[in-house]
Structures are given as structure tokens and as C-alpha cells.
Amino acid sequence: MALANNIIMNTNLTRLEKQLTSIYHTWTITNFRYQDCHIKTFLQEKLPHIDGETWERRMQLGGLYINGIRIKSNDKIVLPARIEYFEPKFSIENPHEFFPCFKNEYVVYEDEDIIVFFKPAKLPSVCSRDQIYFSAKQMLEDYTKQILHLPSRLDNSAQGVMVVSKSKRMHHSLQRAFENKQVEKTYRVLVGGAVTWAEKKVENHIDRSLLHPVLRQVVTKGGKKSCTHFRVLRKKQHNTLLQATPITGRTHQIRVHCAHLQIPIVGDYFYDGLPFSELCLLSYQLKFYHEFQEKWLTVTVPQNLLPPWAIL
Incomplete structure (x- = not known):
């Protein structure tokens, strides 16, 4: 698949969707038979697999929107309407267990x-x-x-x-x-494979991906400038532990830069990383000036x- 000005990275969308905590549903309503219909009635029609008795609890948990406004009660639909519902994959009776x-x-x-x-x-x-x-x-x-x-x-x-x-x-x-950019952020990142370099600086532009709204990708035109310094901390045959210092703070920046280097982070199902029980991305250290204590703080x-x- 080739898209102009975009550098496409390998992404298994099925793996990605499994990592999301909810299933996204959306409807654009213009049919007048839904004018003044209660939202609960509409949702029971469109999502019959969901127990109708749970909708009040679901609304209180959040995740239901009409025209971008969060809905927490059984309001009536006023046309035109765009309805969105994020159906939780976790138990709504015991979300604290998730x-x-x-x-x-x-x-x-x-x-x-x-x-x-x-x-x-x-x-x-x-x-x-x-x-x-x-x-x-x-x-x-x-x-x-x-x-x-x-x-x-x-x-x-x-x-x-x-x-x-x-x-x-x-x-x-x-x-x-x-x-x-007066806060120094240091990450530890485990990537698949053994790299051939000791240090590397990655500079490019990052923008939203056309593959999925959650994803970001490196682009050759447009996007926002991004920069990350990488340094090898430990190297093994099948993986490498890196120190990553982002100079800019773009969404998914370190994840995208590792994928762009063809060493995606272990456990990163968004960017085709090796399977693991967790994403191996750790915010290891912060260093910044505490204005009111008049000293530098380094917290690890x-x-x-x-x-x-x-x-x-």
C-alpha cells in the first residue's frame, strides 16, 4: 500500500484493535423516525447484544456522546445527530478490577x-x-x-x-x-533484535496515520518535527535495551521512531512489536528546575x- 508523502510502517490492525479497551460504534442520524426518540431505545435497537438493563450504568460510566457532548441520562435525540458509543471490553459491574x-x-x-x-x-x-x-x-x-x-x-x-x-x-x-523543553525526560525501551550502533539521533516529522486514528507515522511532508536520542544500555542476541531521550514530545514519538528504525518496541501491538505481556516502554527519569525550591530535581x-x- 503506497500513500503519497507517507512512510507506511507494518501494523496489524487486528492486533491493535485487541489492545483497545473499548469497541467504537458510531451512527449519523438524519431519519426523522428517530426525532425525539430516547437514546436508550435507539441503542437497544442498534446494539441488541447489550443487556437493556445495563444502559443506565453504562451512561454513568461514560463513553456515550451525541454531537460530541457526553450523555449521562436517557435524553431524546434531536436531529441531525451523530451518536458515538465506546463499548467497554471490561466488566461494567466491576471496572475497578480491570x-x-x-x-x-x-x-x-x-x-x-x-x-x-x-x-x-x-x-x-x-x-x-x-x-x-x-x-x-x-x-x-x-x-x-x-x-x-x-x-x-x-x-x-x-x-x-x-x-x-x-x-x-x-x-x-x-x-x-x-x-x-526545560524538562529532561529519560526512558528505557526494550526493542526486538540487536542494533549495530551505540548511539543514534532520529529526526523526522510525525503525523496522524491514515491506517487508524490511534496511530501516528513518519511523513516526508507536513506533520510536526520530532527528535529522539537513543543510546544502547544492554545488548543481547534477540533484544536490546535502549535509553531514549525525546527532545520533542509528539504522540507515540518513541514508539514511532523505534518502528521507523525497524526495531519496534517489545510488546507494542500498535506498531508490530514482538509479543509480550506489556509494552516495554518506561519513563525512567525526570529532571527539571523547581522554581519555588530554587533547585534542580532529578527523580528516578x-x-x-x-x-x-x-x-x-
């Missing part, structure tokens, strides 16, 4: 202005479109009883340290630091939270 739970050891550093938090894999950084209750942000707001601000996010499948601001004064300071994943594949 998402990781809070642990005190995940709070790696805390003061009056910030928290550095270890986000476990499979926990969204912020609530996604398919549910509104389970995320690192929500977890930490329950912990602190405060409204928090996330200047940067980690992919759902990734794990590792992320910094969150607690105070209003820190919201602006930290956001500015990320925007001005504690040894007890390191996944086995990331240990040197």
Missing part, C-alpha cells in the same frame, strides 16, 4: 507544589473518551483532595514517572517548563518499581 489500583509506593516524590507519581501500565493519564472514573489524575485527586494539573502525559500502556502540579503557582511554572523510578526487563 484498572490498576492506587498504592502509596507510587508517590515517588511530593511537596506542597508537586507530586512525582509512578503511573502503572494500563492506567490512562487522564480519563479517556470511553470512561470517566479511572486515570492517574483522578487517582491522585482522590489522594490529595485537590484539583491537579498534568503538564504532560504518558501513553496508557506505558509506565513510569510523571510529574503533576498541586498548587496554582506551580501549574504555570511546570507547564512553561514543558513547553520550553525506584528499584522496587522497575519492571524486570528494564533492570541493568
Whole structure:
């Protein structure tokens, strides 16, 4: 398959879809027989495999939209309407069994202005479109009883340290630091195969993929500039542990750059990585200037939270 100005990477869309936490349904409604029809009646007609008694619970969980607005009650449809529903793959009776739970050891550093938090894999950084209750942000707001601000996010499948601001004064300071590239982020990445180089700098442009709305890809025209430095930490016959330092912060940047180098990350089912129980992408260290303590902070994943594949 050839698309102008795009560099197509191998992607098995069936593998990708299996990794998503919900099944996406959408309808564009213009037929007047649905005018003033209750949304629950419409959904029972279109999705008969779903128990009609569960729709109230499903609406409260989130994931239902009319014309881009989240719907949490049995509203009437007003035409024209675009209806979207993200059907969870997990049990709606026990969603807490699907998402990781809070642990005190995940709070790696805390003061009056910030928290550095270890986000476990499979926990969204912020609530996604398919549910509104389970995320690192929500977890930490329950912990602190405060409204928090996330200047940067980690992919759902990734794990590792992320910094969150607690105070209003820190919201602006930290956001500015990320925007001005004054936060040094270091990742550990396990890729398939043995590379022939010790260090490599990858520079190109990344844009949305035409294959799937979740994916990103390297493009030769358009897109946004991206840059990542890679360094070999450990090399074996069938895999290599890399240190990755992203200079820019594009969506899926490290994942796309590894796939572009034809060494996709182990466990990365989005970009044709070798099969594994988890995505081997770890936010290992953050270094930034704490304006209100007037010092540089370097926070690293504690040894007890390191996944086995990331240990040197």
C-alpha cells in the first residue's frame, strides 16, 4: 500500500484493535423516525447484544456522546445527530478490577507544589473518551483532595514517572517548563533484535496515520518535527535495551521512531512489536528546575518499581 508523502510502517490492525479497551460504534442520524426518540431505545435497537438493563450504568460510566457532548441520562435525540458509543471490553459491574489500583509506593516524590507519581501500565493519564472514573489524575485527586494539573502525559500502556502540579503557582511554572523543553525526560525501551550502533539521533516529522486514528507515522511532508536520542544500555542476541531521550514530545514519538528504525518496541501491538505481556516502554527519569525550591530535581523510578526487563 503506497500513500503519497507517507512512510507506511507494518501494523496489524487486528492486533491493535485487541489492545483497545473499548469497541467504537458510531451512527449519523438524519431519519426523522428517530426525532425525539430516547437514546436508550435507539441503542437497544442498534446494539441488541447489550443487556437493556445495563444502559443506565453504562451512561454513568461514560463513553456515550451525541454531537460530541457526553450523555449521562436517557435524553431524546434531536436531529441531525451523530451518536458515538465506546463499548467497554471490561466488566461494567466491576471496572475497578480491570484498572490498576492506587498504592502509596507510587508517590515517588511530593511537596506542597508537586507530586512525582509512578503511573502503572494500563492506567490512562487522564480519563479517556470511553470512561470517566479511572486515570492517574483522578487517582491522585482522590489522594490529595485537590484539583491537579498534568503538564504532560504518558501513553496508557506505558509506565513510569510523571510529574503533576498541586498548587496554582506551580501549574504555570511546570507547564512553561514543558513547553520550553526545560524538562529532561529519560526512558528505557526494550526493542526486538540487536542494533549495530551505540548511539543514534532520529529526526523526522510525525503525523496522524491514515491506517487508524490511534496511530501516528513518519511523513516526508507536513506533520510536526520530532527528535529522539537513543543510546544502547544492554545488548543481547534477540533484544536490546535502549535509553531514549525525546527532545520533542509528539504522540507515540518513541514508539514511532523505534518502528521507523525497524526495531519496534517489545510488546507494542500498535506498531508490530514482538509479543509480550506489556509494552516495554518506561519513563525512567525526570529532571527539571523547581522554581519555588530554587533547585534542580532529578527523580528516578525506584528499584522496587522497575519492571524486570528494564533492570541493568
